[in-house]
Amino acid sequence: MCGIVGAVAQRDVAEILVEGLRRLEYRGYDSAGVAVINNNELSRTRRLGKVQELAKALESNPLNGGTGIAHTRWATHGEPSERNAHPHQSQGDIAVVHNGIIENHQKLRETLQGLGYEFVSDTDTEVICHLVHHELKTSDSLLTAVQATVKQLEGAYGTVVIDRRDSERMIVARSGSPLVIGYGLGENFVASDQLALLPVTRSFAFLEEGDVAEITRREVKIFDVEGTQVEREVKESEVTHDAGDKGEYRHYMLKEIYEQPMALARTIEGRIANQQVLDSAFGVNAEQFLKDIKHVQIIACGTSYHAAMTARYWLEDWAGVSCNVEIASEFRYRKSHLFPNSLLVTISQSGETADTLAALRLAKEMGYKATMTICNAPGSSLVRESDMSYLMKAGAEIGVASTKAFTVQLAGLLMLTAVIGRHNGMSEQMQADICTSLASMPAKVEQALSLDDEIAALAEDFADKHHSLFLGRGDQYPIAMEGALKLKEISYIHAEAYASGELKHGPLALIDADMPVIVVAPNNELLEKLKSNVEEVRARGGLMYVFADKDAEFASDDTMKVIPVPHCDDFMAPLIYTIPLQLLSYHVALIKGTDVDQPRNLAKSVTVE
Ligand code: G6P
DSSP, rough: OEEEEEEEEESSOOOHHHHHHHHHHHGGSSSEEEEEEETTTTEEEEESHHHHHHHHHHHHSOOOOOOOEEEEEOOOSSOOSSSTTEEETTTTTEEEESSSSBHHHHHHHHHHTTTTTTOOSSSSSSHHHHHHHHHHHTSSSSHHHHHHHHHTTOOEEEEEEEEETTTOOEEEEEBSOOOEEEEEESSSESSSSEEEEEETTEEEEETTTEEEEEEEEOOOEOOOTTOEEEOOOEEEOOOOOTTOTTTOOEEEEEEEETTTTHHHHHEEEEEHEEEEEEEGOOOOHHHHHTTTTTEEEEOOHHHHHHHHHHHHIIIIIOOOEEEEEEHHHTTTSSOOOOOOTEEEEEESSOOOOOOHHHHHHHHHHHTTTEEEESSSTTHHEEEEEEESSEOOOOOOOSSSSSSSHHHHHHHHHHHHHHHHHHHHHHOOHHHHHHHHHHHHHHHHHHHHHTTTHHHHHHHHGGGGGEEEEEEEEEGGGGHHHHHHHHHHHHOEEEEEEGGGGGGTTGGGGOOOOTSSSEEOOSSSSSSHOOOOOOHHHHHOOOOOOOOOOEOOOOOTTTTEEEEOOOOHHHHHHHHHHHHHHHHHHHHHHHHTTTTTTTTTTTOSOOOOO
């Protein structure tokens, strides 16, 4: 979703800004722009499409200047176009970039039009620049004008404002959309994600909700929602991954699929001792919070929601607690029942998903006993606002379609199952078995990755298909859902997932030779049931692709291709069966020639509702 980069320096900043935007490309966007101040003049270049288009335009017409802002836009108000791309301007004086949605923009627009301001875009953002311009008429500084402006905004914003008449300053404000300040030597920066600034600094301070900051080359002053000057802790970035580097891989997605053994090893490291998962994996005070938990409510979106659905089977089957799972955008707008001793768990790779964050805030108001997030972004809003956090340590995930974050979430949730289980009488043997399973996951994923060539060949069959059906049972049902999501996200083939017991209640009507059916079939207690469902499809002339344990005794024939998956225990089976489905979607997308890492219309981090 939208990305922001800003800089105040002695050197020309346009290149730094564009490199920052490149590093945010993975979030998904439709247009990009940059504005800089040079000799008290504001110049701006914007382009529809990729950051590369903007970079090309800047090559032919470079922008000089030491103060500048840049943005990648993901359209909310107004179509993707150069006219709607940020930065927006007021009277050639003020330039603004903005992430989020200004909900009262229509009313503000009318007021500002009444004051004589002419609007040239369809965006909600344009009200911010005119408001700042208007407020400056009665304010003594850009800072106070922005403070007065944000008081009038309803909705979510992360915004950066510059004024050509006051050229060595940026004012930034955060409410609902993250902003991080990067501290350099004699130069300072701001961005919506620290990844954007890693080439220029590793020292960062995250702004809190309601903060407004004034950034010059030499100084950063931060004011809280009351206008009181405050300190925000400056930390050295823990992000080690160089987001700009695809290494030997053709796409980030493939790289991230192959990083899974390493990411799993990292997430497990130091969190298991004496065949038990340590409570401290979930934070310093976790034991105190977790020991009386009897019910778990999990909230997430997208791929993270599928991890949550898998964990529901585990928590109820093995940990002896009840568990509900809900999509964040549903949970936040309905009245739900609070069970005694309930733990609220959010799952999110980005830690900034607007719906998930709103659901967490609602849960806190409702009085959940404790809140926890399973999250891949250490300084994110979800981590900061939750009582406990499990930091995934998967490394930055750049491909919009989530891969390694998903399997690492599963590993974290299995650990949570073991810990909550221990407090609810899980046997020592089962805890030890879970630990053994966790420790052998990296090697087992390596084995599953060796299916790559076989799956690449199989992918050819899908290239001319328009629809597909994924089937699974038990904790493989959410894996089927995740497989379907991956395929539709990056290959644009319509894919649906069903719990295979539901086949007879509708989807059987769709079965024919043009509708490939993908089945995940580990050798577990539901295998015989699943085999009956396979026969139901076969009897209707369906073409199946069965990912099965070699002991599951499926045989390839005219109607069925069997892909043998390494034998694995029940604890890791959902994670292992995910791997071939990720590879399948990747190879189908390659054949179809889609933009694998940045699929159309999608964003990596969804910071608006
Ligand atoms: C977007 C991303 C998905 C992700 C979902 C939830 O849709 O494209 O990959 O699963 O958001 O994001 P979160 O950061 O909360 O896990």
